[in-house]
Amino acid sequence: xxxxxxxxxxxxxxxxxxxxxxxxxxxxxxxxxxxxxxxxxxxxxxxxxxxxxxxxxxxxxxxxxxxxxxxxxxxxxxxxxxxxxxxxxxxxxxxxxxxxxxxxxxxxxxxxxxxxxxxxxxxxxxxxxxxxxxxxxxxxxxxxxxxxxxxxxxxxxxxxxxxxxxxxxxxxxxxxxxxxxxxxxxxxxxxxxxxxxxxxxxxxxxxxxxxxxxxxxxxxxxxxxxxxxxxxxxxxxxxxxxxxxxxxxxxxxxxxxxxxxxxxxxxxxxxxx
Amino acid sequence: xxxxxxxxxxxxxxxxxxxxxxxxxxxxxxxxxxxxxxxxxxxxxxxxxxxxxxxxxxxxxxxxxxxxxxxxxxxxxxxxxxxxxxxxxxxxxxxxxxxxxxxxxxxxxxxxxxxxxxxxxxxxxxxxxxxxxxxxxxxxxxxxxxxxxxxxxxxxxxxxxxxxxxxxxxxxxxxxxxxxxxxxxxxxxxxxxxxxxxxxxxxxxxxxxxxxxxxxxxxxxxxxxxxxxxxxxxxxxxxxxxxxxxxxxxxxxxxxxxxxxxxxxxxxxxxxxxxxxxxxxxxxxxxxxxxxxxxxxxxxxxxxxxxxxxxxxxxxxxxxxxxxxxxxxxxxxxxx
Numbered sequence: 001x002x003x004x005x006x007x008x009x010x011x012x013x014x015x016x017x018x019x020x021x022x023x024x025x026x027x028x029x030x031x032x033x034x035x036x037x038x039x040x041x042x043x044x045x046x047x048x049x050x051x052x053x054x055x056x057x058x059x060x061x062x063x064x065x066x067x068x069x070x071x072x073x074x075x076x077x078x079x080x081x082x083x084x085x086x087x088x089x090x091x092x093x094x095x096x097x098x099x100x101x102x103x104x105x106x107x108x109x110x111x112x113x114x115x116x117x118x119x120x121x122x123x124x125x126x127x128x129x130x131x132x133x134x135x136x137x138x139x140x141x142x143x144x145x146x147x148x149x150x151x152x153x154x155x156x157x158x159x160x161x162x163x164x165x166x167x168x169x170x171x172x173x174x175x176x177x178x179x180x181x182x183x184x185x186x187x188x189x190x191x192x193x194x195x196x197x198x199x200x201x202x203x204x205x206x207x208x209x210x211x212x213x214x215x216x217x218x219x220x221x222x223x224x225x226x227x228x229x230x231x232x233x234x235x236x237x238x239x240x241x242x243x244x245x246x247x248x249x250x251x252x253x254x255x256x257x258x259x260x261x262x263x264x265x266x267x268x269x270x271x272x273x
Numbered sequence: 274x275x276x277x278x279x280x281x282x283x284x285x286x287x288x289x290x291x292x293x294x295x296x297x298x299x300x301x302x303x304x305x306x307x308x309x310x311x312x313x314x315x316x317x318x319x320x321x322x323x324x325x326x327x328x329x330x331x332x333x334x335x336x337x338x339x340x341x342x343x344x345x346x347x348x349x350x351x352x353x354x355x356x357x358x359x360x361x362x363x364x365x366x367x368x369x370x371x372x373x374x375x376x377x378x379x380x381x382x383x384x385x386x387x388x389x390x391x392x393x394x395x396x397x398x399x400x401x402x403x404x405x406x407x408x409x410x411x412x413x414x415x416x417x418x419x420x421x422x423x424x425x426x427x428x429x430x431x432x433x434x435x436x437x438x439x440x441x442x443x444x445x446x447x448x449x450x451x452x453x454x455x456x457x458x459x460x461x462x463x464x465x466x467x468x469x470x471x472x473x474x475x476x477x478x479x480x481x482x483x484x485x486x487x488x489x490x491x492x493x494x495x496x497x498x499x500x501x502x503x504x505x506x507x508x509x510x511x512x513x514x515x516x517x518x519x520x521x522x523x524x525x526x527x528x529x530x531x532x533x534x535x536x537x538x539x540x541x542x543x544x545x546x547x548x549x550x551x552x553x554x555x556x557x558x559x560x561x562x563x564x565x566x567x568x569x570x571x572x573x574x575x576x577x578x579x580x581x582x583x584x585x586x587x588x589x590x591x592x593x594x595x596x597x598x599x600x601x602x603x604x605x606x607x608x609x
Binding site: 058060080081084085090092097098099100101105106108109110111112114121122123 | 465468469470471473474475477478481482485486487488489490491544548549598
């Protein structure tokens with residue numbers, strides 16, 4: 001098996017995990033290994049089960065059958081907080097989820113730094129703002145200098161960066177990124193990919209959910225393709241060509257066939273005209 | 274060093290705060306009624322007239338604002354006011370138990386109503402709008418039924434003892450209700466909670482995105498229940514204040530507070546969608562409401578026009594809140 005070649009042990013593993021919603025099987029016997037300091041790309045078309053899979057990984061759903069392993073031991077994530085406490089951080093498509101909060105405040109939601117004593121204990125805004133800005137700048141977001149700015153005033157890439165910076169700051173061991181580049185322009189997407197590489201170099205295990213094959217191939221170390229809730233393929237960097245991956249993602253149906261079909265269609269139209 | 278910005282006055286930043294709209298609203302209605310109402314509105318009696326209304330409304334608007342920032346609504350404050358006042362009047366007026374005990378009983382009943390609201394909302398996941406509307410009616414019926422059963426009337430007399438009267442039901446300088454002081458203290462307390470404690474951060478986060486707030490480990494349901502306990506207790510407090518002031522409590526008292534409190538909060542810049550708002554804004558919104566509803570009496574016009582003005586103000590406030598929200602999103606400060 002491929003995993004025997006890896007020097008380090010997986011930090012997080014799924015063994016034959018299935019998830020059934022009222023008769024509908026969203027995940028079917030999926031096994032995955034997530035390694036520290038590597039980027040695992042979860043590829044698949046819409047409805048392939050990517051969202052369900054990351055919800056199982058982040059504690060939102062419990063698997064119907066199969067087991068999870070955390071740092072080599074069988075584990076059960078009872079809640080998102082439980083997964084969060086172990087060091088699994090999830091960043092959603094639009095990054096910072098509290099658009100009307102300031103950068104400093106949203107950075108510390110749920111773990112507010114305080115100063116003072118007893119009834120005079122109060123939110124340490126200065127520390128919160130400085131830390132949030134410093135951590136974002138460390139990821140190359142130099143345009144952000146004021147922790148009092150609202151999250152909603154940041155660009156899509158900056159919001160992703162603020163959420164990733166937060167995860168890194170609080171010592172995330174596994175970082176789940178759900179379509180981080182989907183809503184971004186080319187330049188911003190490049191920046192987010194660079195930040196992903198930085199997180200990886202810090203030894204964080206990154207799970208990147210995407211259906212952009214180019215982005216996946218740029219940063220991915222290993223890849224898993226989901227089709228209708230099943231793991232259709234699992235391979236390492238360089239083991240498949242871009243065409244093979246694209247074909248897989250289209251549901252196994254060869255893209256070439258589709259192209260041919262399209263050609264005949266446009267051909268018909270051209271003839272009519 | 275990163276993150277160092279001068280706290281220099283910045284007009285652009287001020288413009289982006291929703292309280293700015295509330296401030297303009299307060300100034301405009303105050304100037305308007307000062308001109309239209311003349312001397313009687315601007316002298317001590319005029320100030321007392323609207324400050325008294327503002328204080329009672331404000332005591333409820335502050336906790337209601339917290340609930341709305343957290344993304345919920347409380348429509349049960351009306352009957353909770355009556356429940357607090359009538360409980361105190363029945364305990365201390367009808368049964369002659371010392372008034373401090375009557376006050377505590379009234380406040381406890383209010384807290385209980387809030388607690389029940391909160392528990393039903395977090396357990397059933399029903400919209401707070403529907404649940405509190407239901408309790409508004411249920412509590413009104415309960416108070417009316419029990420009051421008639423026990424006392425045989427719908428208005429109960431109560432003579433508060435000196436201490437209670439001094440705190441809740443005295444007119445300072447012959448004009449100003451002690452409720453104004455209570456309102457000011459409560460405003461400081463709520464501002465402290467919102468800005469200076471982690472609970473404030475939690476309230477904003479819950480209103481911003483409840484699912485994410487839950488994921489970060491915030492005890493979302495506990496916070497929401499406590500917020501309803503807060504507004505229940507504050508509503509009952511207003512009932513106690515009214516009973517102490519007028520020496521009687523009525524079953525029907527308070528219905529107008531349900532929508533008035535929401536108007537005050539929204540005019541004060543709190544977003545209907547939750548996640549944003551401030552104590553300063555809510556105070557200004559409450560003042561605006563009180564100035565309009567009382568100022569009209571000084572103009573000599575039919576007081577019905579006040580509702581027209583308030584309705585218009587509410588509409589303008591919602592529109593400007595949306596604009597300010599957009600401005601807040603349009604990238605923050607200029608460089609320099």
